[in-house]
Amino acid sequence: MPRRSATMLAATLLLIGLLCASVLMKVPFTEMSPGPTYNTLGVQDKTGTPVITITGRETYPTTGHLNMTTVQVTGANYQPSLVSAIVGWMRGDVLVVPHDNVYPKGQTDQEAQQQNAEEFASSEDSAKTAALKQLDIPVTTEIIVSSVVSGGPSEGKLHAGDQIVAVDGVAITSRGQVAEQVMKHKPGETAVFTVVPHAKAGPTPNPADEVQVPITTAKAPDEDRAIVGITPGVDHVYPFKIDIGLQDVGGPSAGLMFALGIVDKLTPTDLTGGKFVAGTGTIDDDGAVGPIGGIQMKLIAARDKGAEYFFTPADNCAEATQGTPSGLTLVKVDNLAGAVKALDSIRSGDRAALPACTK
Template sequence: MPRRSATMLAATLLLIGLLCVSVLLKVPYTEMSPGPTYNTLGQQEKTGEPVITITGHESYPAAGNLNMTTVQVTGAKYQPSLISAVVGWLRDDVLVVPHDNVYPKGQTDQEAQKQNAEEFASSEDSAKTAALNQLGIPVGTEVIVSSVVAGGPSEGKLHAGDQIVAVDGQRTTGQGSVAELVTKHQPGETVVFTVVPRAKASATPNPADETTVPITTGRATDGRAIVGIMPGTDHTYPFKIDIGLQDVGGPSAGLMFALGIIDKLTPNDLTGGTFVAGTGTITDNGQVGPIGGIRMKLIAARDKGAQYFLTPADNCDDAGKATPSGLTLVKVENLDGALKALEKIRSGDTAGLPSCKA
């Protein structure tokens, strides 16, 4: 065989080998892509029920869109091939990130789903609290069982979410008061909890729902009496606010939920009929925090038809580098700032909108 032909054959075989390796070799990365968006002022696609339902307080119909955005993420067990990862790096609508950035310490799909569900529930609670605080509507607190220690004295007797009304007949005044009252006992003595089971807890206390639960205290390593629970606090609201989205997780919808609640509790449309999307975590006092996958959320919003995107200030640098054509980014630091931005949008006077610079 002539030397040139042999060289070409060897190069071809080497190329085929490299292609096979790139297809078969798995790399430790996770792929993100634009997910669905949900109008917090609209209805759920599966059930036709409102995304936000308010009961026990006057509410108003809302026009326009305040869409929360999501990101689709490949599963914990999935690892792309080398060639798939390279293709993803070259695409604008796929984000390839190290696997451990999304699923830390070998986290499974089930563990990730549980964490996302807990973060979503927490974001709902903070959104309700921030919205009512913004409107000057009082929000209460209650002492609850945050968690129960497996194998501890309270296992099977108290449950996460139970409201702790009193300990030994003394009303609880905060989560610290629970430990204070328990440690008045010696290990082995009985302490009596008055609780409202989680299923019956409500913003309007009803003594008929209260039940007493005697618990024999255990001994901590330092000799204190313990009952094997972690007390916490939860918010109570003067009326019912239901957020009905399913199959959505994580904390990043807090801002848009808070705005949706405010829109439904006030007579004027916040958007003036404009299509606004956004993202951002929110605290009880209305501070907006950063989220992951911002570039994918911008694409999802643009593809759905959004004109403006409420962007957490800490995401502005990244978002400004990849703003889709036709989408205006609005920099948001807190709930009050978001409301002021929406006021400008619905008035048509958008020249002074805080923006994310490219």
């Protein structure tokens, strides 16, 4: 075989080998793409039940959209091929990011789903609390046993959901007080918890349901202090029932839009004025809005669904302005009160009054 032909054949075979290797080679990246959006003022597509249901309080008709947005993410165990990752980088509707940016090293699919479910439940609770505070509707709190350490001093004595009324006769009004009271003891001494068992706890617990539970403290593994092996938590008590019924959605980023949906349903004024508003953002109990991941994919999802305005957490504005779909107006949001004020401007058609995202 002539040398030139042999060289071309070898080069061709090498190229084929490299192409095959690139198809088979897995790379440590995760792919994000636009996910479904849900109108918090509307109903779920699959079941036809309202996304937000309020009972025990007068509600008002709403129009328009306040859509929460989502991102579809490949699973913790999935790794794309090199070719797939390159194609994703070249596309405008796929975001390819390092795997560990989304899933902490070693996290399984099951662990990721559990974390997302917990974050979603927490965001629901904060959305309810922030919405009622925005409307000056009283929200009370109670301190509960959030979890019990397996094999710890409290196992079998205290249970998740028990309401902590007092420790050693001192009324408990914050999580920090529980540890403060316990640490007044030396390891091996007894701390007496006054609790209302989970099955009987509620907005107005009956003092007759309170029980005294003595716990022999143990020494903390890391230092010489007393512990009882529980994690205290805060449970909010609302004057009426608010149910958020979305399925197969996780993470904390829907908090802002849930809160707005609740405020709209409890407000005589139709906040959107029939406009299509979408958005994202975490929310805390006081209404502060925080940043989220995958903002560009959420912008695409919102615009594809028909949104005209997108409520954007202030800390996501710089990234969001780099790829805003045509026809979508970004509205910078710092807190729930600001979002409600922005809806007033949208409803009245005063675009100039909207806080703009800047690079």
